[in-house]
Amino acid sequence: MKIAIAGYGVEGEANYAYWSKDPANEITIADNKEIPDRPVPDGVPTILGPDAFERLDGFDLVVRTAGLAPYKIKTDGKVWSGTNEFFAKCPAPIIGVTGSKGKGTTSSLIASILEAAGRKVWLVGNIGLASLDILDQIQPENLVVYELSSFQLWDAERSPHISVVLMIEQEHLDVHRDMAEYVAAKANIAKFQNEEDLLVFNAENEYSWSIAEGSRARKIGYPSDQTAHVRDGAFYYGDQKLCSLDALKLPGVHNQANAIAAIDAAWEYVQDPAAIEAGLSSFKGLPHRLSFVRTVDDVEYYDDSIATTPGSAIAALRAFDKPKVIILGGSFKGSDFNELAKEMTHHDVQAILIGDEAPTIAEALRAVGFEKFEIIENATAEAFTQRAHELAKPGSVVLLSPSAASFGLFKNYKDRGEQFVAAVNAL
DSSP states (O other), X not given: OEEEEEOOSHXXXXXXXXXXXXXXXXXXXEESSSSOSSOOOTTOOEEESTTXXXXXXXXXXXXXXXXXXXXXXXXXXXXXXXXXXHHHHOOSOEEEEEOSSOHHHHHHHHHHHHHHTTOOEEEEETTSBOXXXXXXXXXXXXXXXXXXXXXXXXXXXXXXXXXXXXXXXXXXXXXXXXXXXXXXXXXXXXXXXXXXSEEEEETTOHHHHHHHHTOOSEEEEESOTTSEEEETTEEEETTEEEEEGGGOOSOSHHHHHHHHHHHHHHTTTOOOHHHHHHHHHHOOOOTTSSEEEEEETTEEEEEOTTXXXXXXXXXXXXXXXXXXXEEEEOBOSOOOOHHHHHHHTTSSEEEEEESTTHHHHHHHHHHTTOOOEEEOTTOOHHHHHHHHHHHOOTTOEEEEOOSSBOBTTBSSHHHHHHHHHHHHHTO
C-alpha cells in the first residue's frame, strides 16, 4: 500500500514503526512543520510545510496522528488512525474509557481490579502503552483497557465491547470547531456498539446522557442503587457490600465516582468483593492528579496539574474541607469559568491567577463577587509557589489545580507539575 503518516510527533513515530514492518508498504511522512517534532528516518520521502495535509492525493491510506482533525486532510485515499487500526485488529475484548477528566484514573482502576482478579490486562492509550506497539502480543483471552480522548475517537469506525463515558464538559475548543463536534467525537465510543455490548455512563451529566441515547448497548447509568454506588461509608453493588471507602486511596468525591464507574465496567468480569477491594487499594494514584507533594509549615501541597478544565478544579476544591490557596490559569482552550467562580464562593479560598486565562478567570470571579485573588504576570512555578506559601495559613491546603492548559508558560501539564513539585520541595 501507499501510506502517508500524517503528523510526525511521538504518535506519528509509532505509526511509522507499525506500518513500516511490512516491506511492501511505500511510506511517506507528512507534517505541517518544515522540521517535524521527531527525526525522520533516513531515506523516507516527506511532504512538509503548512499545506502538507492538503497534498495527500495518491495514497491508499493516510494515517493521521490523534490531534490532527480529519477534515484538515485532503486526500482521495482513506483517512485512518492508530486507534482505528487497533480496534480492527485487536483479538481481545476492549474496555474503552472517555470523558473530559478522570479517564486515566478510571482506566487504571479498571485495570487494577481486573489484575487483582487474576486477569492479564493491557492498559493502553495516553495513560498506558502505545496500543500499536503491543498489538502483536495480545492474546484472545486477555483484556484491554483503552483510555480514549476525543482526538482518538474523532473518526472511529468501531466501538469497544464495554464503553465508559465519564463527566463531559466544555474543553479542547482550541482544536474542535465547537462543543457539538467535541461531543460527537466522544460519542463514537458508543455509536457502533450492539445489544451485546455494555455502556457505563455518568447519569448526572447531560452530555453523557446524550451519548447513551445514541447507543444500542445495554446501559448502566451511574451512580445507581441497582449497580455500583456509595452507601454508609462503603462501596456497594446493588445490595451487596463490596468494601469500605477506605480501600480507595485517592482523595475527593470525584474519585469515588471514578471508582464506581470502574466497578460497573469491571463487573462483567469481576464480581468478587475481595478482588475489587484489592484492586481499589493497590492503585495509589497517577502523577499530577491531586497528588500529595509534602507538608511545609503545617500546609499541605497538592499537584493537580492535570486539572485543565474548570470541572476538575471544582472537584479539587471539594476534595478538602480546609482553608485553601488555589493556583488557577494557563493557556486558552475555550473553557467557561462561570461555574468555577460560583464554586469559589462556597470555600475559604484565595486564588493566584496566572497565564493567558488569568483576566478571563478574574472577570468570572468578579461577576460573582469573589475578590480574594491576585494576578501574577509571566509567572514562574517558583514565583507562584512562593506566593502561595506566603498566603497559606497553618492547617490549610495549597492546590495547583489550574483549570486551564499549560502552554505558553510550560511545555505541557507534566512540565508544569514537575516544576511545581520542585518549587515546593525547595521551600
